[in-house]
Amino acid sequence: MKQLSTLIILLFFSINSFAQEIQGKVIESENSIELSNVQIFNSENIEITTTNNNGIFILPTPGSYTFKKEGFQNKTIDLKSSKFVIIELNVLPENLNEIQITASNLNSQIKSLPTAISVISTKEIENSDNVNMTSILNTVPGVVVHNGTLTTNKINIRGIGSRNLYGTSKLRAYYQDIPLTNGSGESTIEDIEITSIGRIEILKGPSSSIYGAGLGGTIQLIPNKGLYNENSIRGGYIFGSYGLQKYLAQVNLGNDSNSANIIYTNTQKDGYRDNNQLDKQSFSVATNHFIGESDKLTFIGNYIDLKAFIPSSINEETYLNEPTSADFRWGQAKGYEDYTKGLFGISWQHDYNSKTTQYTSVFTSFFDSYEAKTFEIEGIKNNSIGLRTRFVSNSTLFNKPLEWTIGGELFNDNNKTKVYENLFDDTTNGSVEGSLTERYEENRRYFNVFIDSKLELTSKTNFTFGVNLNKTSYDLDDQINSDSSGITGDYSFDAIFSPKFGLTHQINDNIMIYETASHGFSPPTLEETLQPDGQINPDIKPESGWNFEIGSRGKLFNKKLNYDIALYKMDVKNLLVPRRTGDEEFVGINAGKTEYTGLEFGVGYNVLKTEKLTIYHSNALNFTDFKFKDFVDEDSDEDYSGNRLTGVPKFTFNSQLNFDSKCGIYAFINYNYTDKIPMRDDNSIYSDSYKLVNTRIGYKSNFSKKYELNLFLGINNVFDEQYASMLLINAPSFGGRAPRYYYPGEPTNYYSGFNLKYIF
Numbered sequence: 001m002k003q004l005s006t007l008i009i010l011l012f013f014s015i016n017s018f019a020q021e022i023q024g025k026v027i028e029s030e031n032s033i034e035l036s037n038v039q040i041f042n043s044e045n046i047e048i049t050t051t052n053n054n055g056i057f058i059l060p061t062p063g064s065y066t067f068k069k070e071g072f073q074n075k076t077i078d079l080k081s082s083k084f085v086i087i088e089l090n091v092l093p094e095n096l097n098e099i100q101i102t103a104s105n106l107n108s109q110i111k112s113l114p115t116a117i118s119v120i121s122t123k124e125i126e127n128s129d130n131v132n133m134t135s136i137l138n139t140v141p142g143v144v145v146h147n148g149t150l151t152t153n154k155i156n157i158r159g160i161g162s163r164n165l166y167g168t169s170k171l172r173a174y175y176q177d178i179p180l181t182n183g184s185g186e187s188t189i190e191d192i193e194i195t196s197i198g199r200i201e202i203l204k205g206p207s208s209s210i211y212g213a214g215l216g217g218t219i220q221l222i223p224n225k226g227l228y229n230e231n232s233i234r235g236g237y238i239f240g241s242y243g244l245q246k247y248l249a250q251v252n253l254g255n256d257s258n259s260a261n262i263i264y265t266n267t268q269k270d271g272y273r274d275n276n277q278l279d280k281q282s283f284s285v286a287t288n289h290f291i292g293e294s295d296k297l298t299f300i301g302n303y304i305d306l307k308a309f310i311p312s313s314i315n316e317e318t319y320l321n322e323p324t325s326a327d328f329r330w331g332q333a334k335g336y337e338d339y340t341k342g343l344f345g346i347s348w349q350h351d352y353n354s355k356t357t358q359y360t361s362v363f364t365s366f367f368d369s370y371e372a373k374t375f376e377i378e379g380i381k382n383n384s385i386g387l388r389t390r391f392v393s394n395s396t397l398f399n400k401p402l403e404w405t406i407g408g409e410l411f412n413d414n415n416k417t418k419v420y421e422n423l424f425d426d427t428t429n430g431s432v433e434g435s436l437t438e439r440y441e442e443n444r445r446y447f448n449v450f451i452d453s454k455l456e457l458t459s460k461t462n463f464t465f466g467v468n469l470n471k472t473s474y475d476l477d478d479q480i481n482s483d484s485s486g487i488t489g490d491y492s493f494d495a496i497f498s499p500k501f502g503l504t505h506q507i508n509d510n511i512m513i514y515e516t517a518s519h520g521f522s523p524p525t526l527e528e529t530l531q532p533d534g535q536i537n538p539d540i541k542p543e544s545g546w547n548f549e550i551g552s553r554g555k556l557f558n559k560k561l562n563y564d565i566a567l568y569k570m571d572v573k574n575l576l577v578p579r580r581t582g583d584e585e586f587v588g589i590n591a592g593k594t595e596y597t598g599l600e601f602g603v604g605y606n607v608l609k610t611e612k613l614t615i616y617h618s619n620a621l622n623f624t625d626f627k628f629k630d631f632v633d634e635d636s637d638e639d640y641s642g643n644r645l646t647g648v649p650k651f652t653f654n655s656q657l658n659f660d661s662k663c664g665i666y667a668f669i670n671y672n673y674t675d676k677i678p679m680r681d682d683n684s685i686y687s688d689s690y691k692l693v694n695t696r697i698g699y700k701s702n703f704s705k706k707y708e709l710n711l712f713l714g715i716n717n718v719f720d721e722q723y724a725s726m727l728l729i730n731a732p733s734f735g736g737r738a739p740r741y742y743y744p745g746e747p748t749n750y751y752s753g754f755n756l757k758y759i760f
Contacts, residue, residue, distance in 0.1 A: 022059040023293060024085035026051050026067060030122055030199040031222045032288055032298070033100040035089060041066045053394070054351050056293050085256045086228045086290055091121065102201055102220055106392060106403055106454055111553055114464050114502025114514040116142070116566040116600060120200040122224070127658070127668050127696060129714055129751050130238060131246060131267065133194055134725075135694055138672055139654045141600035141620040142204045142566075146726035148743035150269065150278055151308045151337065153190045154726060157204050158568070159596050159626040160216030160522075162647035163577065163729060170522040170543075170576075172207060172214035175221045176286075176300045177361035177388055178345040183413025183444030183474070184525040185213055189221060191304050191341060193282040195236075195248060196263050198224035204600070205547045205568060206520020209466040209500035212409065212448040215520040215545060215572065223286035223300055226261035228254045232759040240751030243270030248755070260287040272746045273311040275326040275334060280306040296349040300363075303342045310335040312374075313728040315738035323722070323744035329374040333422060334430035339369035359407075360389040372431035377420040386411035390450075397455060404453040415442040436480070444474035452500075464502035464516075471495045472523050472542075491529075493542055496521050511554035518547050524576055541590055545572035560606045570596040575631065592630035594645060599623040612662045620654040633681065643683045647729045649675035667697040679729055679741050687741075690723035692716075708757040713750070720748040 026038045034055030040048050043064040051057045059065065059079065066076040072089040079085065101110050101117060110117055118140040128136045134147040137155065144162070146154040156162040161170045173180035173187040181187040201220040203210075211218050236248035246267045253260040262285045269278045282304050289297040311326035312335065318325050325331070345363030352358065367382040390407025421434030452466035473492035502516040521544035529540055551566035577591040604618040626645035633640060644650070653673040660666045671693050676686040698712030725745030733739045 022062060022079050022085065024057055024059075024079075024087055025055045025290065025293065026057065026069075026087045026089060027055060028072075028100055029088040029090050029227075030224075031100070031102050032225060032296075033102065035069055035072075035100070038067050038069045038089070041068065053354050054293075054357070056354075083256050084290065084292060086259075088228060102222055106405055106452060108454070111512055112454075112462065112504055114462075114504045114516040115518070116204040116549065116551055116564075116568070118143075118202045118204070118564070118602070120202075122198050125194065125197055125200070127666075128194065129240075129694075129696075129716065130195055130753075131244065131751070133190060135670065135672075135716070136200075137202075138652075139618075139620055139656060139670070140202055141602050141622040141652075141654075142598065143202060144648065144652065144674075146743075147745075148313070148726035149271070149276060149308065149311070150267075150280075151190060151306065152310070152726065152743070153188075155187075155189070155219070156648065157202070157216040157219075158570070158598060159624060159645055159648045160572075162626075162645060165728065169525060170214075171216035172211045172218040173221070174211075174218070175302065175343060176223055176298065176345065177347055178300060178343050178363040178365065179384075179386065179411065180221070180343075181213075182367075182382065183384065183411065183415070183442075183446070185523055186525060187219075189219060191306075192221055192302060193263060193265050193284055193304075195250070195265060196223055196261070196282075196284040196286065196302070198222050204566075205516075205549060205570070206498070206500075206518045206545070209468045209498050209518060210450060210452065212446065212450075212468055212470040212498075213472070213522050213542075215522040215543065223284070224261050225286040225288045225298065226252045226254055226259035228259045229256060230254045230759060232757055234755055234757040236753060236755040238751055238753035241749035242272050242276075242746070243268065244751060245269070246753070257290040258288065260285065271309070271311070272749075273324050273326055273744065275309045275311045275331045275336075278306075278308045280304065280308070294351045298347040298349075300345045300347075301343070303340070305340050307336060307338040310337065310373075313726075313731065313740040313743050315740050316742065317738065319724070319742035319744055320722075327374075327740060332426070333372060333374050333424040335372050335374060336431075337369060337371040339367060339371075341365070341367045355395070356391065356393040358389070358391050360387070362387050372422060374424075375422060376437070377422050377431060377433050379418045379420075381416045382414065384411065384413040401456040402453060404451070406451050408450065409448040410445075411447070412443065412445045415444070416440075417442070439479040441477045441479065442474055444472070446470060446472040460506040462504045464500070464504070466500040468498045469495060470498065470521070493523055496542065496544070507554075510556070510559065511552065513550070513552045515550045516547075517549075520545060520547065522576070528576055537589075539590075540576075541574045543572055543574045543576045543590070545570050545596075562604050564600075564602040566600045568596070568598055568600075571629070572596065575628075577631075592628065592632065592641070594631070595625075595627055595629045596645075597625040614658075614660045616658045616660075618656050618658075620652075622652045624648060624650055628681070631681070638682065640681045640683075643681060644678045646678050646681050647727060649677050649689075651675040664700045665698070666700065667695070669693065669695040674723075677727060679727055679731075681730060685741075687724050687727055690721050690745075691719075692721055692723070692745075693718040706759045708755075708759070710755040712754070713752045715748065715750050717746060717748050721745075722747070 026035045036053045038051040042048050062080045064078050068074050134145045137145045142158050144156050155168040168187045169185050173189050180189050199222040203218040207214045207218040232252045234250040238246040249264045251262045265282045267280045284302045287299045312330040343365045347361040350358045364385045369380040371378045388409040390405050392405045395402050419438035423432040423434040448470050450468040455463045475490040478488045498519040500518040504514040506512045521542045523542040524540050547570040549568040553564045555562045572594045574590040575594050577589050601621045607615040607617050626648050628640045628643050631640045655671045658668045673691050676689045679685045694716045696714035701709045723745045724742045726743035728741050731739035731741045
């Protein structure tokens with residue numbers, strides 16, 4: 001009986017002790033990646049434990065604990081619940097080298113990656129005008145964004161994509177794991193509501209070994225998935241020049257292991273130019289759900305309803321004397337685009353053990369567009385579906401630690417297009433739909449199979465290797481011309497292997513160097529595939545190239561200064577060149593080789609960091625020597641070899657100064673210089689260089705435990721610089737009209753607004 005009593009007492013204390021244990025996971029707040037080796041201290045500042053490879057921790061009893069990791073803000077929290085809890089740590093803005101990168105298959109810290117990558121933090125996004133991404137993307141060395149209107153953007157990374165006439169192509173873009181790049185390789189990141197983004201990661205240079213097609217690189221938009229253990233609502237309003245109004249409503253729902261961020265916005269603007277009105281509604285939702293210590297589900301949804309009128313480009317005389325004018329024909333037709341778009345995806349993460357994790361995402365999207373142009377009216381219905389999965393694990397090779405991943409991606413894109421005559425004239429007051437001239441359906445599909453790995457040769461030196469196999473094919477069904485004049489048929493590109501090799505060496509705790517060689521490619525879009533007579537060009541090939549790069553990242557002067565420098569050279573063959581066949585029409589040809597050589601340098605410095613005031617200064621420089629290596633125009637028989645690459649400045653410089661005070665006042669000022677840009681392949685015409693200064697000042701206040709207020713005022717183009725915010729390269733002069741190269745940038749303009757948050 002005595003032995004039984006003793007056993008019951010021991011069992012009681014054992015159960016009670018187990019019940020007192022607290023288990024949880026530590027993640028990075030901006031992208032929800034698990035953080036390993038986080039030190040956990042009790043209230044007496046004694047280290048109790050550290051998190052494992054999956055961010056898991058176990059604490060013996062409830063109490064007050066402090067979580068510490070280099071590069072992150074310390075967090076002290078009272079843990080009372082025995083439920084599985086999630087702890088979020090915020091990145092210190094000056095220590096971005098410490099963060100985990102989503103764009104890397106291995107979720108590595110940025111300081112250990114053998115490639116050039118830049119990160120735009122939540123704070124930098126919040127300090128923008130909350131309407132347009134252009135200004136923040138242009139702070140990244142190697143990235144140039146041309147912004148014709150809020151819905152007409154062209155992004156190039158290291159010069160790749162600069163010769164695209166409209167929109168962004170030849171790079172990859174993702175919203176979490178959902179591709180923002182369609183089957184033809186065209187990306188529209190400007191559709192994503194900027195306030196829904198928690199962080200932006202930009203991988204520069206070929207990323208084909210990770211994501212398949214993407215010669216220029218990859219832009220990863222990471223949605224804000226809300227805060228754990230907080231339920232709140234937030235309302236906001238912005239007003240500004242040229243009729244700008246933006247309304248925002250946001251709901252955050254969160255408990256110990258679930259979070260959700262739901263945002264609705266409505267943006268309206270009359271526009272600086274004629275025929276420039278915009279009305280955009282956006283609804284987005286992003287959620288995280290940790291199911292025990294081994295599983296996580298993430299749901300992403302985004303819906304957009306937009307109508308935007310198109311002023312188009314104008315000639316030099318109009319640009320200099322009447323920059324508010326729309327092109328005459330676009331104004332007469334009242335050209336516009338009207339579309340709805342949806343993106344939806346669900347991701348599952350499962351930790352099999354502390355060494356092996358599986359990531360799987362399924363996604364779908366739709367796009368329903370009606371666009372009235374000067375020469376035609378085009379209706380497009382697009383649906384896509386895809387899957388991406390990968391396994392990440394740690395093992396050994398030759399008794400050396402090895403981290404590796406293997407996975408694949410499937411994507412199918414269905415595009416139905418109808419083209420009508422536009423019968424507008426002086427009497428119609430805008431576009432009038434005429435007879436149907438084209439109707440076709442395109443199915444484009446691809447698959448990627450990839451392997452990526454990192455082998456620890458020594459405690460300071462790592463070797464990385466990756467390879468991707470891509471196969472892209474499509475079929476076209478011409479539903480009007482069924483005879484030999486139609487474009488019906490099946491077409492396929494050869495399978496492409498894209499390897500990557502890299503080496504990193506940690507010189508000391510604060511400085512690393514890397515070198516890498518990587519292959520990339522970009523397939524032609526449908527428009528580039530078609531010949532002038534509408535037939536498919538069976539000989540057109542994807543452009544491809546090898547990139548060779550050396551670089552270094554680190555911290556100096558007692559970790560007050562952080563830097564990132566990269567020197568690269570890339571040769572691209574089978575360059576895809578748009579050849580114009582009409583005022584707004586073009587086809588693609590392979591036209592030789594291009595050489596890209598550049599130097600990127602970014603540096604940030606903590607000018608002052610006290611309890612009451614922080615001043616942080618950052619600079620980004622970009623030097624380029626991009627030129628045609630072998631390029632002969634077949635129409636004119638002119639040899640452009642040795643000329644500068646069209647559409648790219650030789651030098652850009654961006655400088656930013658940020659002020660944050662404990663009393664709630666904050667401010668920043670941004671300076672951007674863009675060098676002159678060649679507008680024709682023969683380099684006969686250049687745009688003017690320009691300098692832009694943008695600034696913002698605000699006040700944040702937590703005037704009670706339940707209310708947070710943010711008031712702000714911003715001014716863009718402070719010194720009223722006249723500049724071209726976007727250029728239409730190689731613009732033709734059909735019908736005796738002067739070439740229309742220019743999209744005028746806005747003169748001095750302001751915005752102001754507020755956000756009010758209530759925590760319940």
